[in-house]
Amino acid sequence: VVRTGRVAEELISLSKNIKRVAALLSDARECEFIGVAIPEKMALAETVRLTETLVRLKVPMRRLLVNNVLPETAAAACEFCAARRREQQRVIKSFRTQLGQVEQLFIAPQQPAEIRGAERLRAHFAGWREI
Structure with missing residues (x-):
């Protein structure tokens, strides 16, 4: 059994990671x-x-x-x-x-x-x- 609060936290963490990767990929100085x-x-x-x-x-x-x-x-x-x-x-x-x-x-x-x-x-x- 997984608590919805934990799933929401994991989704928020995943979303933040995706945003960081997207920012890195679009930074011409870095990538x-x-x-x-x-x-x-x-x-x-x-x-x-x-x-x-x-x-x-x-x-x-x-x-x-x-x-x-x-x-x-x-x-x-x-x-x-x-x-x-x-x-x-x-x-x-x-x-x-x-x-x-x-x-x-x-x-x-x-x-x-x-x-x-x-x-x-x-x-x-x-x-x-x-x-």
Whole structure:
């Protein structure tokens, strides 16, 4: 048996905690959401919806990483890859135009293998570029 007074106290405590978390998430000095997407139209649409939700919740998202972009070298070696890269570049331009509130847009090249370990992670970071 649970007393209603105790339940009410727990609900009030939970409400206060939620308000503290919401205040932290919306404080641009303390918190930032960094978006990550792939260069596909569906991912663009999902990221636009996510951004609208973050704006409504007052959670800042000033940076976005578009990951898994086909490298130019791969595009030069095969027509299929070249066509995919051209489409990816169109989508990347759409990220820039549709997400004007994003201050920094980075792209990261697709890797030939899964990124495992600190050395491969550092090499992956070195391949990022701001556009």
